[in-house]
C-alpha cells in the first residue's frame with residue numbers, strides 16, 4: 001500500500017507545533033507496519049537544500065488569474081513543492097501570532113500543485129491522507145475537480161483553525177462557483193476549507209476519542225458542529241503518539257545529563273543544572289520546578305495562566321515558561337515582576353528539551369486540546385502533568401486520586417482550578433517525596449509510542465481501500 005501524506009509542516013524540515021511531530025512520527029510508524037508513505041509539503045525558506053534532488057518536470061497552477069510555476073524536489077520519501085513567491089519567506093504561516101494575507105493562495109495553491117502532480121504521474125498513491133486546514137482544499141479538488149478514484153482521509157488536528165476566507169478567495173483559488181453552497185465550501189457568506197474537507201473526504205479522523213466527541217458540540221466545534229454531526233458516520237478518534245526514539249532522555253544530546261527509567265537520578269542533575277544556569281539554584285534547588293511549553297494562545301489557557309501569575313508568584317516553587325504567540329509580549333520582563341519565574345518567548349527545540357528534562361511538573365491548562373503532544377513528551381522525560389481535563393489530556397492522563405493514577409487534572413480552565421492543581425502538585429512534592437519519585441517512574445513506564453495508533457490508522461486505510469473496490 002502506498003499512501004501520500006500531506007502536511008504544511010513536517011519535522012525536522014518545518015515545525016511550529018504538534019502537527020509537525022505527528023507528520024514526522026506517524027508516517028514512520030506506518031512504514032514499520034509495511035506501508036510506503038510519500039510525504040509532501042511546501043519548500044519554505046528554512047528547509048535546508050542539502051540532499052534535495054529536483055524532478056525534471058515542472059507544474060503550472062493557475063491562481064488569482066495567472067500561472068504559478070511549481071518545481072518539485074525529492075529527498076528520500078519527502079517531496080517538497082517549490083514556489084518562491086509563495087513560500088520563500090521568513091515564517092511558515094506569518095509572524096508570531098499573525099498570518100500572511102495570501103495564505104489562501106499559499107496553501108490552496110499547494111493543494112492544486114499536489115493534485116496536478118498526481119495527475120501528471122509525478123506522484124502516485126493508493127490513498128491520500130491530508131491534514132488540517134492548510135491541506136483541506138485537497139479532498140475537495142480530488143473529489144470534485146480531478147475526480148481521482150483513490151480514497152481520501154482527512155485528519156483534524158485543530159478545529160480552531162479552519163481556513164476561512166472571504167468568498168472572493170473562491171475566485172483567487174480558481175474554484176467554480178458551483179462549490180459555493182451550503183453542502184460544499186460556503187460558510188456564513190465566506191468559504192471554509194476545512195468544511196470542504198469534512199464534506200468531501202471518505203473518512204475524517206481527529207487525534208483523540210474525547211475530542212472526536214467534543215467537536216460534535218457547540219462549545220468545541222467553532223461553528224462546524226452541524227457539518228460534523230451530519231458526517232459523524234465517517235468520524236473517528238485515533239490518539240496521537242510520540243516517537244520514542246526522537247524523544248528519549250537516555251540519548252537526547254541537548255539535555256544536561258542523560259537518564260532513564262532504570263537510572264532516573266540524572267533527572268535531578270538536569271534540574272539543578274538548569275536552576276544554576278538561571279542563577280536561582282540557591283533559592284529553589286529544594287522546591288518543585290514547574291514549566292509550560294506551548295503556543296502562547298487562547299487554546300493553551302494562557303489567559304488563565306496570566307490571571308494566575310500573582311498567585312503563582314506566591315507559591316514556593318519555580319516556574320519556567322517557554323512559548324511564542326499572540327500573548328508573548330505579556331511575558332516580557334516576567335523575571336523582574338516575579339523572582340520565582342523565568343520566561344523565554346521563542347520557539348527553541350533544544351531549549352524545550354532541556355526544560356522537559358529539568359522540570360518536575362508541566363502545566364497544560366488548555367481551554368481545548370485535540371490531543372496534546374507536550375504532556376506525552378513530558379511524561380517520557382519523567383515530568384508529571386498538571387492539566388485541564390479535556391480532549392486528549394483526558395484520554396492520556398489519570399488523576400492521582402484514582403488507583404494507578406499519575407497526573408493532576410482539574411475540571412475547568414479557570415484561575416482557581418489551575419491554582420488548585422498547582423498546589424496539589426507542590427504539596428505532593430514537598431510532603432511525600434517517595435511517592436513523588438514513584439509517580440515519576442510510573443509515567444516513564446507508560447507507553448504512548450505510535451505502535452497501537454498506527455495500527456488503527458492502517459485498519460482505517462484498509463477499510464477505505466476495500467470500500468473503493
Ligand SMILES: Nc1ncnc2c1ncn2[C@@H]1O[C@H](COP(=O)(O)OP(=O)(O)O[C@H]2O[C@H](CO)[C@@H](O)[C@H](O)[C@H]2O)[C@@H](O)[C@H]1O
Nearest residue numbers: 017018019157294323346347348349352370371372373374
Ligand atoms: N516555544 C517552543 N519551543 C520549542 N518547542 C515548542 C514550543 N512551543 C511548543 N513546542 C512544541 O510544539 C509541540 C506542541 O504540540 P501540541 O500537540 O501539544 O500542540 P499544538 O497545538 O501545536 O498541536 C495541535 O496538533 C497536535 C497534533 O495532532 C495535537 O496534539 C494538539 O492537541 C493540537 O492543538 C510540542 O512538540 C512542543 O514541544
